[in-house]
Amino acid sequence: MQRLEEREVPTETTATAAEIASRLARLARSTARLCGRTDLIGRIERIGVGIGDPNTRILVAGEFKTGKSSLVNAVVGHDVCPTDTDAATAVATVVRAEPAPCASILVRRGGGDLEMVDVDPADLGDWVTEDGPARHGVLAHGDELVVAAVGVPTDWLAPGLLMIDLPGVGGLGSLAGAATLSAAAHAHGVVFVTDGGRPLAADEQAFLAELVRRRHHVVLVESRIDLHPAWREVLGSDREVVKTDTDGCMAVSSELLNLVGVDREEGIAALRGWLADVSKDAGRSAGLRLAVFAEQAGRAMRAPLEAELAALGEDDAPGVLDVCRAEQQRLRSAGARWSQLLSDGFADLAADSDYRMRERLREVVRDGEAQLADVDPARGWGGLASGWRRALGDVVDAHFVLVDRRVEEIARTLARLVAPDEESAAALGDELMAVALGADVGQDVAERDLALGELPRSGLGTKSLVLLRSSYSSALMIGFLGSVIGLSLAAPAVLAVGAVLGTRGLMQENTRQIDHRRQLAATALRRHTEELATALGKESRDRIRRGQRVLRDAISAELESRLRTAGDALARAERVAAASAAERASRRSAIAVELRRVDTLLAASRNVQTILAEPAR
Amino acid sequence: MSLFGQVLQLLEIAERTYVGHPEATATLERIRVRMVEPLRVAIAGRVKSGKSTLLNALVGEPLAASDVGECTRFVTWYQAGGSYRAFVQRHGREAEQVRLIRRTHCVDVEPGGWADGELERIVVEWPSRRLRQMTLIDTPGLGSLSAQLGRSTEAQLLGEQDTSPADAVVYVVRHLHGSDVRFLEALHDDDVGRPFPVNSLIVVGRADEIGAGRLDAMDAAARVAERYRRDPQVRQLGSTAVAVAGLVAFGSTQLTEEHHRTILDQTRLDPDAAQMLLRSVDDVVDPAIAPGIDVARRRELLNLLGLFGMRLAERLVAEGHLSAAELATALRVHSGLDELQRVIGEQFVARAEVLKARSAMGSLKRLVGRFPPSSDTLVAGIERVEAGAHEFAELRLLLAVRGGGVRLDPTEEHEVEQLVSTIGLPAIERLGLDCGADPDLTRHELVTRIGRWRRRAETPLADPATAAAASVVARSYEGLLAES
Structure with missing residues (x-):
């Protein structure tokens, strides 16, 4: 059984990145099961999601x-x-x-x-x-x-x-x-x-x-x-x-x-x-991410075993116990603070980004109204609308860039809180960002499946097309709204207004009509900016909420797993301190088996990292 | 009295108002000098859009450096002078004379090595007939690698100083880009407080590259320029758009007999070799191709005309058996330089007085804003000129017509567009009649038109904006009649 598993260690370089990575994922899962760490299995699966993409x-x-x-x-x-x-x-x-x-x-x-x-x-x-x-x-x-x-x-x-x-x-x-x-x-x-x-x-x-x-x-x-x-x-x-x-x-x-x-x-x-x-x-980068995580998981599984082994050796049982307790203490204090940091960070982000977005939109409206003072909207509409569209597009762009950056900041702060040192904090920060990004990818995939439910599958790569579309969704939202602005004013409204005023009396002043059109245009701009603010607010609230949820889950899983590792190590060390000689001997040999499996995983994940670190060329 | 004369009068009033105020007096002196100096035309645009090459082509001499990379680091003025001299002006200091060095492909000053943003400007005096018509201002590219360079250009052109530096702007684009539009909008947001599409024109520079250097590249570029001319948004930003292949334009001014001989040699190659030679820039200087023609000569020609210019010259010589002088003329025409010079002549030089008067009015208003005078005479005078000067009324009409505030039928609109887009030009141009029109016929036409527009203005059904526009038109024709 074990020999069979060991043969799966991916060493040959002819296999594709995806094959290598999925074999490593299998190995990591079975090791976690053997060590009783079922909490790690789900995370291994989640991190390995992108591996099978055919395009x-x-x-x-x-x-x-x-x-x-x-x-x-x-x-x-x-x-x-x-x-x-x-x-x-x-x-x-x-x-x-x-x-x-x-x-x-x-x-x-x-x-x-x-x-x-x-x-x-x-x-x-x-x-x-x-x-x-x-x-x-x-x-x-x-x-x-x-x-x-x-x-x-x-x-x-x-x-x-x-x-x-x-x-x-x-x-x-x-x-x-x-x-x-x-x-x-x-x-x-x-x-x-x-x-x-x-x-x-x-x-x-x-x-x-x-x-x-x-x-x-x-x-x-x-x-x-x-x-x-x-x-x-x-x-x-x-x-x-x-x-x-x-x-x-x-x-x-x-x-x-x-x-x-x-x-x-x-x-x-x-x-x-x-x-x-x-x-x-x-699939290389997805595989690489998995390999990095597999190594972390391997270390997490190794720590309790080492602690127990050290206690079994009786050479420094009190020292081992102290180290285990200190780590547990550090993690508990992090556990008390992270959720406050997370919710504060996201509350600030939501308020800030919304405020700035509305401020920028107000500026667009102010500028737009100033422009209207000089032109008749019925004639200069094309230029006005495209200028506004561009300005609104810039607002959307700036907004999402801001949100992205702030989410990244929060993720890195949390990573520093949970991880024991700078290096692993950076690695954890990367992982958290990947997970947060993955949340949006996941959302896009869901949208894609929804959108394709009724579509005839054409010969071309329909799936990936729609995946691309949804990444443009924020941009398209603007394009769409822009055409709505153009529609409501350029054709029906202006014509209708002209017709009404025209029949009511030829004596009506032209300037008054222009003023009226200006008002219409200003109202249209204000209304659509308001709609955009609502749509954008909703989209960004969803995105922020999704980010918060994903980060919350990821951090709490991470903490839980680290706490469990620490607790496990402590419990084993304590148990060993009280056990009989015969119990110790049999325990030692059981640990040796588990350790060998964990070391196999560690070696394999490091190996995979080396293979995948350099592009295959 | 003409607007120019009225502004000169205003300046006298201002000088009396600010007696004993050294700073204001100095500014007024600068404004007055501006009024008699040649028109100042700035050449602006994004990085590497071909501003310096275009400037060299317009002067017909290799003045501004135009290598790979960003070469124009300081705003540089090229103005007519009795001798070859150069000055550098640091911020808030007097101009210092520096040594002017003539290099092969440009001029330079010594000592150099100024840091970005250290100099307000470099002034090069150069005896040149072209520069006597207008002072040309070369600017660092907007969207420059060094953000400071771009900013100094904007500051120079958008004018935070007491006198606005340029009277008119030639804006060079490869393709109209978002930042171009933003800049042009900002450019127009000055003195009169609203866009002013009369003092700027758009040049599609590097026109030869638009069609990937193929022989029909200029046609493609002309189509692009045509599209810009029609685009209502662009029309509010610049009076017109012209396509120019800058390198060919400049090359046409420097073409020698030696170059011509090289081209002649090319036309004598067998067709396959000729095609191979002009396939790409690397082939032109490949010694294995057409070994009969010296590579150094080929390289020189390539540097002068570019690949498109070489292809064009070869075709022109092969088909028309042109001499060196004829080839230079043909290249100038094909490159769009002739057209650009014609447009600059019509749009800027011919209406130099209006443009300069307008700049001076802007400077005066800024001066009054900075140092409010104790008596109202000057402020009232400025207001009177601004409201009363017919030239300003015409400019406002232009804006109203382009902005769509005036209701006219298509023939009327065409006529008014012709009239207002030719502000400051001779009567013949403004009427849109054939140039050979008889003076009597012209006068007759004017009288007819005056009557028609007077009636239009007095129609009880006309709305006020249209009525006002109609009387401005009638008044313009009366002015033309008085001049004829």
Whole structure:
């Protein structure tokens, strides 16, 4: 039995990360059962959730017009993403390998239902850039295109690898930037594209830094090296900026590859290699997280056994008892304080973030009203509405960034309280953040299953599409509200008002009508800002509550498990102190068996960490 | 009296008001000097949008450094002068003369090594016909790597000083970006207290890169510029948009016989080799391709014109058998530089007096705000000029029309748009008639139009805003009639 288990120790490197990780999870579970630590089994399962994901998602992000779509085309070796000199990509496009070309789009109907529609791959350009003719007849007023997907026969994308061509990011503060960051949380890697004609600008650097801060795999691609004589200097200076934080920089010319089949600097080949690596690596980080936890669990199981063994040896029984009591005391005092810290932290967060969000929204309304003084809303509406939409988007972005950061602060404070030293506090903090993030992923998965309940499963990776959509949900909320603002004023309200006043009397003053329209516009802005505040407040309260609940559970489980470890150790040491010689001997041999199993687990989890620590390349 | 004259009168009143007030007197002296100096045009935009290259193209000489990386670190004024001199101005100090160094691709000052933000500006005096028309101000990019550089640009352009530094702005974009729009909005939020789309124009710089350097790249860039021209939001920010391939534009001013010979040699290559050569920047300087043409010459041409410029020049020479001078002209036209100079001439230079008077009014108002005068004469004078000057009435009309506050039918709207978008220009332009129109016919047309708009203003059914607009239009035509 034991030999069989030991053979499962994952040492060979040919297995995929997911296989290695799931074997380790099995080993950890069985060891916990043997040692009577059923409390650890549930946590092992929870941490191992992300291991079996069949898809690898790679985002292609960057400023407007840096050649993202051309790059995707060059990588897959087909003209799939439309490239236009003027119109930029307006909606995310998911590209994956399929035996025959196919394309579909995901539409959110006016009522909020999602629908997958198969389209002709040749028309894709109409769908992913603004307002193409093919949209008519499929998209009704109020419908929204969520994402487009295209399958292409290519050998360059591994099965399950999704390349997601995103709309351009207009700086870190923009809505598209926020959506990209949020989508990156669910992606396995990000290809950041920058123009080879100029070094990274401040906002691009900030954006990259944020991606790196969130521990995403990022590769920097310098595009259009066929066109810029100084691309080598630019590449050199960008390498300086990003040298340690990313998976590398590569220089490419999509144009040369697409037109004459020359891969200058072999940049595209390098990128394809990176993609293949990431694809092989998928599940690696999930596996790594599991391995780290398995090691912690192993130590938690080992401590009581060691304490008992030490007491059995009779050499320093009182000392062992003191150490056990001191640890128990420390944990009890932490137990008395953590819940206060947690609820205070979250109460402050909720109040602060809500206050700041409302303050920012009030500013948008104030500015909007000031703008209205100069224009007739009936004419300048397009510009006004898009300006407001942008401003409101910035508010949402700032709000969620604030919430994220504060949750992280709280998690780290709690980790320092519970863990005995700085190093394990940092590790625990990471784990807690991963769990808090996992809560949102879990929520998205639930939404996804809900949304897909009635949908016909199209050939393409429907699941992951919707997963992407829900990461955009905050962004879409704004887009949606924005179109509502536009609707209620631009068409029916203004026309109705004009008609009413017009029939009542031609003598009515035009200025009065304009004033009236201004009032209408101001009211619409105020009303929709109010609605946004409510929606955003609800969304963020839910998110905060979810975060609080998840952190509470995680911390209390952690404390409970540590307390149990400490208590267990103390009890065993005390019991041993009172036992007979024969009892001691038999106990010693039982402990030896358990210890060997725990050591096996420890060795295996360390081994797995070494295997998974470096990307498989 | 013209607005310019009225502002000069105001300045006299102000000088009398502030007798014995050294600070105010000094400011007034600066404002007065401003009135007779050439128009000041600032070139602004995000980092690496091609501001310095555009400046060099406009002057026709390699003045501003335009290498890889951020090169413009200080606001630099290029103004006409009798000799080649340079000054640096530190914050709150007198300008100090420094040594001006001519390098191959730009000019520099010595001693250099100033820290970011240490200098208010560098002033380069350069004898140049172009600079006598207008002083050009080069600015560090907005959204700069060093946040301080970006801020100093904003401070310079948005003017926290007593005299606003620039009368007009050429705003260079690659693609219109959120921060561009924010800046342009802030830019217009000054003196008159509302947007002022007359003194700024948008240049789609690096136009050759929009179409990935292909031969039709300028057409694509022209389409982008056209879209900006039509966009109502952009129309409130800048009077028009022009696409310019900065590198080709500047290169066209520096083209030599030697360059021309290199291009001629290229056209004599066999088609495959020619295509290989111009495939990418690395191929241009690859000694294995077209060994008959010296690599150093190829590299020089590439640095001068860029890949798109080389492709364009090769095509122009091959198809039109152009001489060096003809090629320079053709490149200038194709690069959009001619168009830009025409637009700057029409929009800025021709209405320099109105723009300068407007700047001076803004400075005066700031002065009065800072040092409230003891008597009301000056304040009343400023108010009178602001309310009474027909030029300001026309500017307000422009805003009303673009903002949608005036109700007109489409032909009327077209006519008014023509009139108000040409404020400060000659009568022919403002009427939108063909340039060859006979003076008598012009006068006849003016009389007809005056009558029509007078009637429009007096129609009892017209709402007040439209009636007011109609009388401004009629008044404008009367002014034109008086001048003709």
